[in-house]
Amino acid sequence: KCKKLKSIEGIPLCLKYLYAHGCESLETVSLPLNHSIRHLDLSQCFCLKQDEHLLTQFLKDGQDEEDSPRFACFPGTEVPSYFDNIWTGKSYTISLPWTSSKLLGFDGCIVVACERPFHIQFSPLSYDYYWGYERYFHLYLQQDFFQCHKYSSTGEKEEEEAQTSDHLVLIRGIKNFSDSINKFGIHSDLRLPKEFESPSAEIKSCGFSLIWEDDLTDKIKTP
Numbered sequence: 001k002c003k004k005l006k007s008i009e010g011i012p013l014c015l016k017y018l019y020a021h022g023c024e025s026l027e028t029v030s031l032p033l034n035h036s037i038r039h040l041d042l043s044q045c046f047c048l049k050q051d052e053h054l055l056t057q058f059l060k061d062g063q064d065e066e067d068s069p070r071f072a073c074f075p076g077t078e079v080p081s082y083f084d085n086i087w088t089g090k091s092y093t094i095s096l097p098w099t100s101s102k103l104l105g106f107d108g109c110i111v112v113a114c115e116r117p118f119h120i121q122f123s124p125l126s127y128d129y130y131w132g133y134e135r136y137f138h139l140y141l142q143q144d145f146f147q148c149h150k151y152s153s154t155g156e157k158e159e160e161e162a163q164t165s166d167h168l169v170l171i172r173g174i175k176n177f178s179d180s181i182n183k184f185g186i187h188s189d190l191r192l193p194k195e196f197e198s199p200s201a202e203i204k205s206c207g208f209s210l211i212w213e214d215d216l217t218d219k220i221k222t223p
Contacts, residue, residue, distance in 0.1 A: 002026075011035060020045060021121050031057040041122040042074035043167060052080055059107045059172050064216075069129060069137075069173040073122035076168035079109050083207035090203035093136070093185030101212040103184070105174035108137065110188045112145075113166045113204040120145060120167055127169070135181045137173055139188045146192060146201060166204070174211070184210065 005023045009030040016036050020026060022044045031037060031054070040058060042048065051074070058072050059082075079086045085094055090110070096103065114120070126145035132138050169188075186208050190201060 011037075017124075019123075029054055031061060033061050035062050037062055037072075038068070038070045039122075039124055040072035040074075042072070043120045043122045044075070044165070046075055046165070048074055051076060052082065055080055055082055055170060058170060062172070064105070064172070064174045066174050066176060067131075069171050071122075071127065072170040073120075073167055075165055076111065077113075077166045079111055079168075079205050079207035082209065083107065083109055084209045086205065086207035088205050090189060090206060091185065091187040092206055092208070093183055096182050096184055096210075099212060101214040102179065103177045103181070103210060104213055104216060105172070105211040106137065106184065106186070106208045107211065108139075108171040108173070108186050108206070108208040110139065110169050110186075110206045111166055111204045112141065112169065112190075112201060114146075114201045120165070122167075122169070129171075131173075131175060132187075135177075135183050136185045136187055137171070139169070139171065139186070141169070141188070141190050141203075143191055145190075184208075 003024050006025050007028045008020060008026065011018070011030070011032055013032060013034060014036055016038045018037055018039070019041045021041050025047055026042070026045045027047050027049045029042065037058065048054070054074070058070070062070055085092060123144055126142050128140045128142060130138050186206055188203050188206055190203060192201065
């Protein structure tokens with residue numbers, strides 16, 4: 001967390017984890033072509049000015065590994081137009097169109113809406129995922145994603161103000177699908193701490209775009 005940092009650039013190609021949670025003045029983040037970022041935490045960076053451009057850089061310009069999804073989180077209130085299939089709610093399934101190209105994965109997004117102030121922080125412990133029966137991707141946000149109070153590494157309560165804000169969680173998943181599947185869907189859910197007696201956050205909407213073999217072939221050919 002840095003209150004004066006306005007831009008992040010010059011990121012090494014080998015960097016896999018980038019944490020900039022709560023950088024209140026951060027406006028721009030530049031990810032290099034073929035970056036290795038697998039986990040990007042820009043939660044509570046409310047001055048970001050390049051949401052769509054950053055989304056494209058993270059999803060399309062990174063190095064993909066089969067069965068090793070990449071995740072990112074930053075403020076946002078709705079699923080961006082980048083995604084082809086958008087739905088209100090936490091789950092969405094579509095029938096796959098006929099195509100001569102093989103399905104290789106998806107780019108996904110969920111919108112988390114908070115009805116009360118939280119300290120949202122996107123650590124690797126704040127989510128869990130699995131591929132269900134090959135054709136579904138399941139994402140669960142764990143209780144570490146939502147905190148009533150912010151604590152330092154020594155266990156002391158910090159003065160950072162909790163925020164009532166919506167955030168986007170992005171996913172890019174590559175997998176060796178069989179040619180026989182005819183549906184694909186994304187399912188997401190929240191696992192809130194037990195002390196939350198009533199719903200205080202929800203997954204408002206979700207969306208995804210499918211990645212076909214031709215898409216990655218075109219990416220390789222593009223200089």
